[in-house]
Amino acid sequence: MTTLTTTAAARAVAASKIYGTGDAEVRALDAIDVEFAAGAFTAIMGPSGSGKSTLLHVLAGLDTVTSGQVFIGDVDLSTLNEKQLTIVRRERLGFVFQAFNLVPTLDALENMTLPLALAGVKPDPEWLDTVVRTVGLSDRLRNRPNQLSGGQQQRVAVARALLARPEIVFADEPTGNLDSRSGTEVLSFMRRAVDDHGQTIIMVTHDASAAAYADRVVFLADGRIIDELVDPTAAAVFDRMKTLGD
Amino acid sequence: MWKVTLKGLLGHKVRFALTAIAVTLGVAFMAGTLVLTDTIKVIFDDLVTSVTRDTDAYVRSRDVIDTAFGEQRDRVDASVLGRVREIQGVREADGVLQFYAQIVGADGKTIGNPMGGAPTLGLIWNPGSLTAWRLVDGRGPTENDEVVIDRASAKAGKVEVGDTVSILSQQAPATFRVSGIATFGNADSAAGATAALFTTPTAQFLSGAVGRFDGIQVAGEDGISQRELVARITAGLADPAVQVITGERLTKENQDAFAQQLQFFNVALLAFALIALFVGSFIIFNTFSIIVAQRTREIGLLRAMGASRRQITLSVLAEAVAVGFLASLAGLLAGVGLAVGLKALLGAVGIDIPNGATQILPRTVIVGLGLGTGITVISALLPARRAARIAPIEALRAATTSTTKRLVVRAIMGVLITGAGVLALLFGLFGGGGVEAVGFGAFLIFLGVAVLLPVIARPVTRLIAWPLPRLRGTVGTLARENAARNPRRTASTAAALMIGVALVGFITIFASSIKASFASSIDQAFRSDYVIRTKGQGPPGLGGFSPALAREVAEVPGVEAASGIRFAGADIEGRATFLGAADPATATTLFDIEPRRGDLAGLGPTQIAVSTEKMRDEGWRLGQSLAIRFPRGPANLTIAATYGAGQRAGLFDFLISTEAYDLHYTERLDSQVFIKLEPDADRRVVTVRIQRVLRDYPNAELQDQEEFKASQTQQVDQVLNLIYALLALAVIIALIGIANTLGLSIIERTSELGLLRAVGMTRRQLRSVIRWEAVIIALLGTLLGMVIAGFLGWSLVHSLADQGLSTFRAPARELVVIMVFAAFAGVIAAIWPARRAAKIDILDAISYE
Structure with a gap:
């Protein structure tokens, strides 16, 4: 185990998340052990209620585990208080959500630089330029979210997640609200971030073709990891999901 | 449908509680005033009856x-x-x-x-x-x-x-x-x-x-x-x-x-209660508007299921009736308590009111409940109509309907109402329209500016907050944009505070102008070294000094002249007025009233001196005889002299000699005694000698020019502080309004705030955003209030120029203090909303679906 800590960007050790008590008890995560390699694009899949979103939330410090441990790098998140968790999120992690990704009162550029601004850090101009160019929104930087299409909004969200050069980007159904063309744009962009810049990405999705962009797919059911695929294809993922009875 | 109404009420307890407070406070103030004055009236009627039983x-x-x-x-x-x-x-x-x-x-x-x-x-x-x-x-x-x-x-x-x-x-x-x-x-x-x-x-x-x-x-x-x-x-x-x-x-x-004296007291207090209710009406309007906006989907759904527009309107109004009635009832009860407390307070400051049963007349209950409920319903009318206009299709959209096209209409309306208000105010002040026209004009100005405010709220808000992004970075940007994002909401929240601040600022300017006018007329007229004045200031005719005091002081070695001045009521040429009386021989050495024509120093017992302004206004001439009715009977006095410093300079338009006064009045009390020392006299020695005389007159106080000025302005300050205390209620209600609006906005922005927290905004930063938004709204209201205050103060001071109000002064220091105070009050109003925002659960917020 100890040798692996150096290469894993994030890992969960016997992590459980239990909601309610007694008869109403729900085990969203049931003593999960999982590791996510640095510089890799990992997808988490599973049917509704499998605990995939909960896993993402506890890994990202948005939620706490009932028992067990969660590490970002060498830091045990369960030992941190609310403020320290906020700092970890701001400085070490990036986020892309399915919806409500952007602050409506800020323009695209301000949204991208938001975590840096909150930390009081100036963005690296070269890197900013690279990200903006890669996202392909150079001419829309001063537009507000309601002036952008859904795909453009998600690309801004991804750009925001990448701009702080976080150790890990967490993406929660980033293409769930997009048509397939926009979804492809966003996913290729994420793939490139991994290939070109060595970014670590952990993505929750229920879409097999989205999962196919990943290096590795982890399958969850009933709060447990039941399988995984390396270098998946859409068809392989789709087959595996069917057997899970989604 | 009524079930929906009831559910709506119970489902939003906190926001309705805050709305209710705005009504409750106003009604409590009003009911308290009525109960107190009714109680005092009954007690004093009994007292008066017992005197002559x-x-x-x-x-x-x-x-x-x-x-x-x-x-x-x-x-x-x-x-x-x-x-x-x-x-x-x-x-x-x-x-x-x-x-x-x-x-x-x-x-x-x-x-x-x-x-x-x-x-x-x-x-x-x-x-x-x-x-x-x-x-x-x-x-x-x-x-x-x-x-x-x-x-x-x-x-x-x-x-x-x-x-x-x-x-x-x-x-x-x-x-x-x-x-x-x-x-x-x-x-x-x-x-x-x-x-x-x-x-x-x-x-x-x-x-x-x-x-x-x-x-x-x-x-x-x-x-x-x-x-x-x-x-x-x-x-x-x-x-x-x-x-x-x-x-x-x-x-x-x-x-x-x-009863007539009490009536004045009653009307004055009721005016403040109405101001509080007026401010409260903005809060009610705002709350109902926001709630209707937040329930757009729900209302659309009801419409889709067949609810008529009428039913929707009535449903919202029924909520208003329920909230208004309950709040008024609470206000009524609080008012009775307030009256009992106020009576005790009056007793504590020496105004001893005998015991008597607290009077709760049916009129108090009817007016309290009626006005409180009525204002709530009227304030909810527009939001109710807006609710009825929601189309069934809105149920299916996340609707944010644009309101820009209505802004032109709004701008025209606002300008017209404000203009009408200005005209009414000026008519009241300069055209003889009286205090009712002034009050109505001020009301229209407030209303007009409130209508106009959403049109200008966005640019003005950005202007107020321009340094914020530079000072506070992203937190500042977010606060500024949040304040500017819903101009209508920001405007009506700020408008409530605007009214309170405008009145506070106006009264500050007015008081400063009075003080400055006092000071300048004292500087101008005061030629003596000292003045003796009474410690407590009673109504004219009650209190003062025996003329013996001036005589005794005049005999003190080192005193060149000492002369008392008296004021008394008289009917001159059919006008109810008042005159001053002094010893004409010494008067001009003690105070400069700018003698013009005739022989002021030689004013005889059958003569009178008149200010040049009065002479001009009335078209009188030197040597003319004036028919005067004194309490002891009529007399004709000849105009023997004129002088420049009349009532417009803070003095009096008629002056008679002490000799003439003694012929026509039996009540002989000097209001003030002016003292001039001999040029080579040792001030300290003479002062000690005068103080020795004053030992027999413990109600007397010796003051030099600066002390005299200070004591005059001190009286103004006392009244000013009282009015501040009465206006505080309106300001507090406005602050509750800020808290309420922010609280409701936060509910709307839950997912956005959750996102901010998720990407790394600390709770402290989030609270800061909310606080700054509150400060911006508070400053918007305060700035507009100041502008209105300046206008009201300026026009009132100028309309009173012939009453001795010679100087308009807007006191920069006090006005800046009010600004700082308002900003700070914004911070206080933001405490609860900020805490609420910081408590938002990130997961709830981002997994909203």
Whole structure:
């Protein structure tokens, strides 16, 4: 185990998340052990209620585990208080959500630089330029979210997640609200971030073709990891999901 | 449908509670005022009745004149008393006098008249059954150097029967032996007034009414009606100079006179209660608007399921009725408590109100509930109509309908209403429209600016907050944009505060202008070295100094001249007005009233000096004769001189000599005594000598020019502080409004705030965003309030230029303090919303679906 800590960007050790008590008890995560390699694009899949979103939330410090441990790098998140968790999120992690990704009162550029601004850090101009160019929104930087299409909004969200050069980007159904063309744009962009810049990405999705962009797919059911695929294809993922009875 | 209404209410308890507070506070203030004044009125009616309970008839002079200081009646000759006593059917008759007499306690300090409250009365001790005074210790005065005092004064001055007290009156201070202590009915004092009761000759001497009475109280024999008694006395006296009225009418007149004073107090307080309710109406409007906006989907769904527009409107209005009624009911209860508390407070500052049952009249309940509920419903009308316009399709959209096209209409409306308000205000101030027109104009201005505000809120908000992004980075940007994102909401929230601030700022400017005008007229007119003034400031005609004081000071070695100045009411050429009186020979060396034409220093007993302004206004000429009615009878005085510093300069338009004054008035009290030292006199030595004279006059205070100025402005400050306290309620309600709006906005922005927290905004930063938003809204309201305050203050000051208000002054320091205070108040209003925002659960917020 100890040798692996150096290469894993994030890992969960016997992590459980239990909601309610007694008869109403729900085990969203049931003593999960999982590791996510640095510089890799990992997808988490599973049917509704499998605990995939909960896993993402506890890994990202948005939620706490009932028992067990969660590490970002060498830091045990369960030992941190609310403020320290906020700092970890701001400085070490990036986020892309399915919806409500952007602050409506800020323009695209301000949204991208938001975590840096909150930390009081100036963005690296070269890197900013690279990200903006890669996202392909150079001419829309001063537009507000309601002036952008859904795909453009998600690309801004991804750009925001990448701009702080976080150790890990967490993406929660980033293409769930997009048509397939926009979804492809966003996913290729994420793939490139991994290939070109060595970014670590952990993505929750229920879409097999989205999962196919990943290096590795982890399958969850009933709060447990039941399988995984390396270098998946859409068809392989789709087959595996069917057997899970989604 | 009603079920939906009820559910709506119960589902939003907190926001409705905040709305309700805005109504409750206003209603409580109003109900409290009504209950308090009703209670005081009943108590004082009882008191007034008890004074004249056994009086069946009252004989007084027929000569009465109207003056700037109110109605003034001549006295009757003392011989009338003997004639009345001989008339058949008269059982008992007493002469009465009421005059200024202040008791000095054992410690050498004056008793009574704290903060210019209740008067210090001198009276005749009448041992018969007609008086309300009852001895509780000792006996009545039988010698001319004996006095009976009220028990409250005896307690305050630690005086006992047999002690010697000094009495200040218009005669030189003199000592009296306390022969007895009396209560007024069962009360220690007559509603807080101090009383010194003397033998008839002493009272007549002390009041300058030798051989005269204010009137004569008469009790008839059993079986004779009051009317019958009045008829018999009128016939028996057969004197055209006297008037005989029934005891009932006397009681009624006294009650009416008191009710009139109380009415002023009542109206003033009710005005503040209405201001509070007006401010509250903005909060109600805002809450209902936001709730309707948040429920757009729900209402759309109801419409899709077949609810008619009417039903939707009624549903919203039913909520308003329920909230308004409950809030008014709470306000009513709080108001009764407030009245009881206020009465205790008045007692604590020396305005002693006797005990009596708290009066809750049906009118108070009806007005309180009706007005509170009515204002809530009226404020909810527009939001209800807006709710009814929601189309069924809205249920399916995340709707944010644009309102830009309505802004033009709004701008025109706002300008028109504001313009009408300005016209009404100016008509009230300059065109003789009176205080109602002024109030209505101010109301329209507030309303008009409130209507206009959403049009300009966005740019003005950005302007106010422009340094914020630079100072506070992203937190500042977010706060600024949040304040600007919903101009209508920001505007009506700021408008509520605007009203409070405008009134506070206006009254500040007005008070500063009064103070500056005082100061400049004192600087201009004050030529003496010192002035002696009374410590407590009573109403004119009550209190002052015996002319003996000026005489004694004038004899102090080193004093070149000392002269008293008096003010008195008179009817000049049919106008109720007032005049000043001074010694013309020394007057011009003591104060500069800018003599113009004629011989001011040689003003004789049949002459009068008039200000040049008055001369011009009336078209009078030097040498002309003026018909003047004094309390003691009419006289013609010739205009012998003119001077420049009249009422417009803060002084008086008519000046007569002390000699003339003494001919026409029996009440001779100097309001102030001006002193000039000899040029080579040692100030310190002379001051000590003057202070030695003042030892006999413990109500006197020696001041130099600067101290005099300070004490004049201090009085303005006292009134100012009182008004601040009354306006505080309106400001507090406005702050509740800010808290409420922010709280509701936060509910709307849950997912956005969750996102901010997820990407790394700390709770502290989030609270800061909310706080700054509150500060921006508060500053928006404050800035607009200041602009309106400046306009109101400027126009009022200019309209009063001929009343002696010569200087307009907007005090920069005070106005900046108000700004800072408003910003700080914004921070306080943001405490609850900020805490609420910080508590938002990130997971709930981002997994909203």
